[in-house]
Amino acid sequence: MAKTAQNPVKSVETTFKVLDALKDLDGAGVTELSQHLDIPKSTVHNYLSTLEQEEYIVNRDGVYEVGLQFLELGAYARHREKLFKIAKPEVDRLASETGELANILVEEHGRGSYLYRARGDKAVQVKAHVGTRVPLHTTALGKTILAHMSTEQVDAIVDRHGLGGEASKSIRTREELEAELADVRERGVAFDDEERLEGLRCVAAPVLNHDNEVIGAISVSGPTNRFRGDRFREELPQKVLEVANVIELNVTYS
Amino acid sequence: MAKTAQNPVKSVETTFKVLDALKDLDGAGVTELSQHLDIPKSTVHNYLSTLEQEEYIVNRDGVYEVGLQFLELGAYARHREKLFKIAKPEVDRLASETGELANILVEEHGRGSYLYRARGDKAVQVKAHVGTRVPLHTTALGKTILAHMSTEQVDAIVDRHGLGGEASKSIRTREELEAELADVRERGVAFDDEERLEGLRCVAAPVLNHDNEVIGAISVSGPTNRFRGDRFREELPQKVLEVANVIELNVTYS
DNA sequence: CCAGTCTGTTCACTATAATTGAACGCGGAT
DNA sequence: ATCCGCGTTCAATTATAGTGAACAGACTGG
Secondary structure, three states: OOOOOOOOOHHHHHHHHHHHHHHHOOOEOHHHHHHHHOOOHHHHHHHHHHHHHOOOEEEEOOEEEEOOHHHHHHHHHHHHOHHHHHHHHHHHHHHHHHOOEEEEEEEEOOEEEEEEEEEOOOOOOOOOOOOOEEEHHHOHHHHHHHHOOOHHHHHHHHHHHOOOOOOOOOOOOHHHHHHHHHHHHHHOOEEEEOOOOOOEEEEEEEEEOOOOOEEEEEEEEEEOOOOOHHHHHHHHHHHHHHHHHHHHHHHHOO | OOOOOOOOOHHHHHHHHHHHHHHHOOOEOHHHHHHHHOOOHHHHHHHHHHHHHOOOEEEEOOEEEEOOHHHHHHHHHHHHOHHHHHHHHHHHHHHHHHOOEEEEEEEEOOEEEEEEEEEOOOOOOOOOOOOOEEEHHHOHHHHHHHHOOOHHHHHHHHHHHOOOOOOOOOOOOHHHHHHHHHHHHHHOOEEEEOOOOOOEEEEEEEEEOOOOOEEEEEEEEEEOOOOOHHHHHHHHHHHHHHHHHHHHHHHHOO
8 A cells, every 4th residue: 555656756746746835835936935845946947837838837927826727637536436426416415405514525545535515505614625635534424434444454544644633532542443433333324523623513424335345425514503412313314324325226226 | 828848847747648648548557558658668657656656646456547636636726716716606596597507717828717517407418527628719608708808818829729629610710709709898798609519509708807807707508499589699698797797796895 | 216135037067867678476368 | 277468676878857056027125
């Protein structure tokens, strides 16, 4: 897994360092980037002008910015995920029927990537946008995915990314994680009780293919005041499971 | 504009050639890519392993595929466009009120990029997804943008990209384009009569900022059988203009 | 109005790093 | 059991990425 290339093309690494910096700084000039990255101005300039020539970044009166061609690549990458096409309409339904925020997450490189996010009419405002990557063990979504992976896969992921993260109150050791995952397997759904975001609760269920491998997970999130009692413990889990089952059926027959 | 970098970083060009090929082939192995790009296997392998290490592509049992980190970059690029945030809710409304397909397009590098696409309940199925890039002169959206640019800007774009394209029946010369743009300026809206896609019509209006510069355009598209007569010539143009005006107001006060 | 200081940019040199073919090991097919 | 095709490794060569110094243009403030 986390193996490093043995003949890495350093320019590729630099290219994405530049793009990342451009994102972090929300657009920047040559000098600013040069300082931020501790790379000579002329070198940065070479990269920027090449990226602009390739139309992957754009220069708006002196400020270089990430271009929309990445939107095309990103939309393509999402479109290629069979789960997206199949689950989107169902997750839209989940959002409108509950009125809350509904999500699709898939695993990639040992982390979770939000594939899609549907907003119900009461949905909470949340900063994270589509494509955001999160540690798997810090969300209900991620925990359902881990729960249905083999021990070796989970080990590999923990080795690679550790168990740190914003607010991993409950899960700090491999044992605590395993206990939690066993729990999730038994219940079929995972809960998130303000672990990652203050005041936000979440109910998630996995989506399995015909070989019982996880191909992703779906969830509903909402404020603690609407996510409590029977609705949180019974009603929503049942709803999420039902939607996940529908998706699983559509996945097998396609 | 279309100037080429004078110290281009060739590896950057190669990097995106590889990514592009990965997209065109919809995932590929080392050998296949090597043949497709006419680059030695070992070189391709160096790029692929580096890109995988950087987590921008993913290797699913021997097949390399474009990764979801581009979704993050793409979503970021879109989010950075002020027009997106402001126009999205209005375009959603346009879609649901007309029942058709509503779009947002912005110019970048002399071409049009679809920023967003909202589907009404009768919306036609169209293959092009968000992020797709099109020649400006081949769509109603693009024509409204060109119509509100300076002659120098239009010249630069025509010089760079020419007037070719899938079905530029009507516009083949700079003069025909100018005539069409004058028309668009006078009417305020642009029409698209199956020029780009068989059986598809479109009505578009520009979005201007307080300095009267175009920052993008919005439209509704639909099948010829629903886009005819008064609805096509009066009703829809009025509707699109109204929505564009609302967006313009929100743009100036933000 | 001009000096001073920021930009972004150009250019030519040098050492580094990308590129390469040949060779290896593995798995599936014949 | 053999062979072909795959991905992968490695070390050599030379192309090329990286670099600092110098230039030009735009602002700023004296």
